Amino acid sequence: MTQTIVCMKWGDRYGPEFANRLYSMARRHTSGDLRFICFTEKPDGLRGEIEAWPLPPINIPERVAWWPWRKLSLWQAPLADIASGDVLALDLDLLVTGPLDDFFTYRPGEYCVIENWTQKGKGMGNTSCFRIPVGRYPEIFDRFNSDPEAVLANWRIEQQYISELIPEQVFWPAEWCLSFKHSILPPFPLNWVKTPRLPPDARIVAFTGQPDQDAAAEGRWPAPLHKRFYKHVRPTLWIGDHWR
Numbered sequence: 001m002t003q004t005i006v007c008m009k010w011g012d013r014y015g016p017e018f019a020n021r022l023y024s025m026a027r028r029h030t031s032g033d034l035r036f037i038c039f040t041e042k043p044d045g046l047r048g049e050i051e052a053w054p055l056p057p058i059n060i061p062e063r064v065a066w067w068p069w070r071k072l073s074l075w076q077a078p079l080a081d082i083a084s085g086d087v088l089a090l091d092l093d094l095l096v097t098g099p100l101d102d103f104f105t106y107r108p109g110e111y112c113v114i115e116n117w118t119q120k121g122k123g124m125g126n127t128s129c130f131r132i133p134v135g136r137y138p139e140i141f142d143r144f145n146s147d148p149e150a151v152l153a154n155w156r157i158e159q160q161y162i163s164e165l166i167p168e169q170v171f172w173p174a175e176w177c178l179s180f181k182h183s184i185l186p187p188f189p190l191n192w193v194k195t196p197r198l199p200p201d202a203r204i205v206a207f208t209g210q211p212d213q214d215a216a217a218e219g220r221w222p223a224p225l226h227k228r229f230y231k232h233v234r235p236t237l238w239i240g241d242h243w244r
Contacts, residue, residue, distance in 0.1 A: 002033040003104050005088045006074065009040040010055060011066050016045030018092040021243055023050050025096035029203075032101070037080055039073075053080050059145045061152070069158045071127060072144050077135035084135050091128045091206065095213055097242050098176075098203030107170050109133050114206075115171040116159070117182040125169055127159045128206040129177055140165055175201040179208060180216060188230040195234045213243045 005026050009019050019038045027034055027049070036050050043052035056073035064070075074089055088103050090096075106112060111133060113125035140162060144151045155161035163169060178184055178199065186194040196216075198205070207213050211221045211233060219235035221228070 001104075002035050003030050003088070003101070004035045004037070004082065004085070005030075005090060005100075006037045006039065006079070007090050007092055008055070008071060008074070009038055009042070009092060010070065014092045016042075019050060020045075020047045022090060022092060022094065022096070023047060024244060025242060026090070026100060029096050029098060029100045031099075039080075051080075056080075058141070059148055061148055064152065067158075068127070069144075069148075069152075072141055072158055072161075074132060075137060075141035076145075077138060079132070079134050082134050085133075087132045087134055089127070089130050089132055090204075093207040093212055094128060095180075095205040095207070095239060095242050096203065097198060097205055098201070100203065102176075103129075103131060103172070103203075106172070109136070110168075110170045111137065111162075111166050112170045112172055113159075113162075114177045114204075115174065117179045123163055123167065123169075125159050125163045125171070126206070126208075127162065128208060129172070129204050137166060175199065177204040177206065178202045179206050180211075181208070185233060188232075191230075191232050191234070193234075196236050198238050213239055217243065 007019055007022055023036045026036060037053055038046055038050050039053050039055050041055055046052050056076060058073035060070060077083060086104060086108060113130040114128055116124040116126040151161060184196045185191055210223065215222060216233050216236050217239035219233055221231045221233050223231040
């Protein structure tokens, strides 16, 4: 069975190397046939194994056109040339550190997502890593596409919107998907003297916000000067072992 993974790359923050390394990590951690699609308006520099498709069409106001709301375009059917089946969606700011096969066999046909690390027990998904049952929930895309302003007026972020429209969402096992900042980074002030350690059962590590993978590996945290006394990370060399 072919395993399909998609990512989205827009704007200038993430260059093609982020998609290329995501593909390389996914390929190392999947055992079967892998189809890897990158939806982007800038396909230059993507490695040949990656299928480059245009950003899926969506009726989205310009003020949020390059925010995570655009990820709702992944909920249309067909998606690219995929009319049905499960598709795993990964953000570019991820580190893949363990096997991905189980992400395709765990609760097949259901919407699976990370339980948001900062809102445990509140039914909130985090869409850094989620699996779309293509065509099962057409209202996610159709409702936004038909009246985006109504959705934007009622929901603050896209993952909140999805979580409320799919209350039966399934969370991945907590040990599979970790946040670098919230799960791994030692709390202040220990982050000045302790290097983050990778838990052995982790399969996905998300670098939401800052620092990105390359910065954290080097011990850099791009932050305003007045926040740098607590926004600090020691060089974390194991990141480079995986982010390649």
